[in-house]
Amino acid sequence: MGVSTASPVAGVHVVTADYPPVNALPVQGWHDLADAVRAAGRDPAVRCVVLAAEGRGFNAGVDIKELQRDPGHSTLLGANRGCADAFAAVYECEVPVVAAVQGHCLGGGIGLVGNADAVIACDDAVFGLPELDRGALGAATHLARLVPQHLMRTLYYTSRTVTAQELHRHGSVWRVVPRAGLAAAALELAAEIARKDGDLIRLAKAAINGIDPVDVRRAYRFEQGFTFEAALSGTAARVRDTFGKGEGP
Template sequence: MNDVQLVEDELLREDKDGAVYLTLNRPDKFNTLSESLLASLQRELDNIASDPAVRCVVIAATGKGFCAGHDLRQMRAHPDHGYYQSLFRSCSGVMQGLVNLPVPVIARVQGMATAAGCQLVASCDLAIAARSATFGVSGINVGLFCSTPAVALSRNINAKRAFDMLVTADFIDADTALDWGLLSGVADDADLDATVAAKVAKILSKSPAAIRFGKAMFHRQRQMSLAEAYELAGEVMADNMMNADAQEGIDAFLEKRKPTWEQPGH
C-alpha cells in the first residue's frame, strides 16, 4: 500500500509496505539543505525512529542532482557566528539521526552529491548511485573547508583519500566511490530505481527484529575496542536468540521451510 504525503514543499514522504521514502524536493536549487528542509528531515526521522512498523528508509531527491550541500545564499544572508553554529548543529543532528535510526537507511543518488550532500550519502547505511553520479566536498573552492562533511566522509573512505578530496575539491565518479567505500552499489542510470527497489525488498524479506538488533550493534561496536565490541556483540546475539524470530528462523531452517517473521506494528 502506498501513502504519499507532502511533508513540506521541500520534502516528500511515501510509505510503501514497511519502507519509507523521503525525497528532497528543491530541484531548482539542486536540493540544497535549507534550514526548513533540515527541520523537516529531523521531524520525519524522529517520527520514523518511534514507529515500529517502519523497516527501511530510502533517502532520494528530485531533479538532476541529489544534493549540492548547504544553501550558500541563505548562509550569506545571516552573517552571524551563532547562526552558523546552530545551522551546522542542525545538519549534524540529521546526519546522526540517520545513523541512529533503528532500521537501515539507503541513499538513492543521481547526479551530483557535494559538500553536505556527500555527507548525506556517507551518513546512510547503504548508498546506491547511478553510474553517472559524481561526488565531492568542494567547500574549499569558496574558502570553506568541509569540516562537518569530513566527519562522515572519513568514516567511509580512508584518511588520505578523504583528505585529498577535501583539500583539492576534486570530484570522483560513481565507480570510484564504490571502489573507495562511499557507495555500496552502482547501477546503470536506467536501472537505478529497480536496483534500489530490489535492495529494499531483500531487506524487507529478513527478520525485522534481527535487523533492528543488528543495526544498533553494528554502529556501536565500531566506536569500541576489540574486547568491548565482542562483549557487546555477544550480549546482543544472546538477546537476539531469545527473540521469537530467531527461534522461528532456526526451526524453519532445520525443518527446510520458509520462516514466518513477526510483523512489528500489527
C-alpha cells in the same frame, strides 16, 4: 518542494528531499529531513528507509545564498545545528538507511551518504567536499567512511570529486546503475533488508553502530567548531563572497 515521504513497498519508507534547483538545503530543510527519517525509524512497520532526492542532483549541501543574506552568525549556527541533526538522524535511525544518489552529492550530501548503511548510485553521480572553496569546513568525518584516509585528505584539500564507479571499487557504493533504474535498485535492496525480522534488524543496527570505531556525532561537531572559527575570523566570508562569481577562493 520540501521533504516528502512514501511507502511504496511493505516495510520500506522512502524519504525524499526536493529543493530546486540543486537541492542545497536551507536551515529548516535539514531539520525537516531529520524529523522525517527519525519518524520513519520509529514506525514499527518500517524495517528499512530509503533516502532519496528529486532533481538533477542528490544534495548540494547548505544553501550558501541563505548564509550570504545573514549579516550575522545566526544562519550559520542554524545550518551547523541542522546538518548535525540530519546526519545524526540518518546514522541513529532505528533501521538501516539506503541512500539513492543521482548527480551531485556534495558537502552536506556527503554527511548524509557517509552515515547511511548502504549506497546505490547512478552512473552519473559524483561525490565530494567543496567546503574549502565555500568558506567552510566539515564532513571529513563522513567522507572518511567512503574512501581510504589518504584519498579523503586529498579530496578534502583539493575540493575534487570522485565518481560512483570509483566508490564502487572502494566498496562504499553497493551498486552503480543507470539513472532510470535508481529508484528500482534502491527499493530492491531495501525490500531485501525489510524481509528480515523487524525486531532483529533493529537490534542489528544498534549492534553495528555500537562497534563503530568512530563516534561520528562527536567527530563532526568537532569539525564544525573550526567552521565557526573561520566565520568569526572573517576567513569564511572572504572565501564565500567569491562563490558564484567565477573566481578562485
